[in-house]
Amino acid sequence: GAGVSQSPSNKVTEKGKDVELRCDPISGHTALYWYRQRLGQGLEFLIYFQGNSAPDKSGLPSDRFSAERTGESVSTLTIQRTQQEDSAVYLCASSLAPGPGPQHFGDGTRLSIL
Amino acid sequence: DAKTTQPPSMDCAEGRAANLPCNHSTISGNEYVYWYRQIHSQGPQYIIHGLKNNETNEMASLIITEDRKSSTLILPHATLRDTAVYYCIVRARHPTFSNDYKLSFGAGTTVTVRA
Numbered sequence: 396g397a398g399v400s401q402s403p404s405n406k407v408t409e410k411g412k413d414v415e416l417r418c419d420p421i422s423g424h425t426a427l428y429w430y431r432q433r434l435g436q437g438l439e440f441l442i443y444f445q446g447n448s449a450p451d452k453s454g455l456p457s458d459r460f461s462a463e464r465t466g467e468s469v470s471t472l473t474i475q476r477t478q479q480e481d482s483a484v485y486l487c488a489s490s491l492a493p494g495p496g497p498q499h500f501g502d503g504t505r506l507s508i509l
Numbered sequence: 510d511a512k513t514t515q516p517p518s519m520d521c522a523e524g525r526a527a528n529l530p531c532n533h534s535t536i537s538g539n540e541y542v543y544w545y546r547q548i549h550s551q552g553p554q555y556i557i558h559g560l561k562n563n564e565t566n567e568m569a570s571l572i573i574t575e576d577r578k579s580s581t582l583i584l585p586h587a588t589l590r591d592t593a594v595y596y597c598i599v600r601a602r603h604p605t606f607s608n609d610y611k612l613s614f615g616a617g618t619t620v621t622v623r624a
Contacts, residue, residue: 399552428610438553440611454611486552488612494601497543498612500552 397421399501401487407507410479416472416504420489427470428498429462430486438486444470445493474506482508513597518619521591527584529618531597534578541600542573544582545614546593553596553614556582587622594619 400419408414420427429441440454444464455461459477464470474481484505488498514532521527533542543558557564557571559580564571570583584591596614 426610428612430612437614438612440613443610451610488552490610493610497555497558498553498610499555502550502552 399487399489399499401485401501401504403504404502405505405507407509408477409509411476413473413475414477414506416474416485416506418470418472418487418489418501420468420470420487421499422468424489424491424499425467426490426493427464428488428490429470429472430488431483432486432503433483441472441485443493477506477508479508482506513599513615515595515597515615515618517616518621521584521587521620521622523589523622523624524586527587527591527620527622529582529584529595529597529620530579531582532579533597533599536577536599539601542571542577542580543598543600544569544571544595545598545612546595547614547617548590548593553612554593556595558600587620589622589624592620592622 402417406414427444431439431441442449442455442462443451446467447464459475462472484503486500486503488500490496490498541558541560544556545553547553556568557566559571559573561573573580594617596617
């Protein structure tokens with residue numbers, strides 16, 4: 396079946412603009428995760444969804460970042476008033492159930508803030 | 510989660526088996542060994558995981574020592590597309606023991622497959 400799909404694959408925008416990043420998880424996966432990965436760095440956890448609820452938003456860097464999930468499927472990560480330090484690859488992953496099981500990743504959205 | 514130790518890099522000839530070692534001497538009884546990899550410009554990819562028995566899937570084999578303090582990931586016939594950073598991590602066995610769904614990797618092993 397289809398894997399995790401993210402769009403756009405690349406996004407270049409000017410500082411101060413808002414951006415929306417989309418994630419389509421694997422069908423039937425109840426858990427969805429957003430991570431950020433800066434160049435040459437490890438994974439930085441942002442937020443976790445169980446169904447449409449987000450029990451853990453602790454990784455969101457500031458109130459400019461928000462995310463939602465609808466229909467226990469698609470999720471959108473929104474960054475308002477983007478800053479240059481927001482430049483990174485934003486990765487989405489999904490898993491069958493929450494917890495330590497395998498997470499399946501998309502190829503990410505490469506966000507560049509000019 | 511228990512810490513893991515991997516060699517920073519290794520080379521492998523195309524078509525040969527690649528054997529990637531990982532030490533996890535402080536692993537506890539409720540922790541699995543997981544392997545992921547990240548090919549350049551792609552998201553991380555789950556490969557395989559195991560508890561104490563050897564495991565095999567379409568991508569690789571995982572050999573875990575009897576004392577569970579180390580393991581080896583085997584790519585049976587390495588191809589150029591297997592060039593990637595490979596990460597060995599340990600994760601709690603049951604969600605009720607841990608809410609540690611936040612995935613994190615160490616430095617991993619950079620594997621370069623050469624023609």
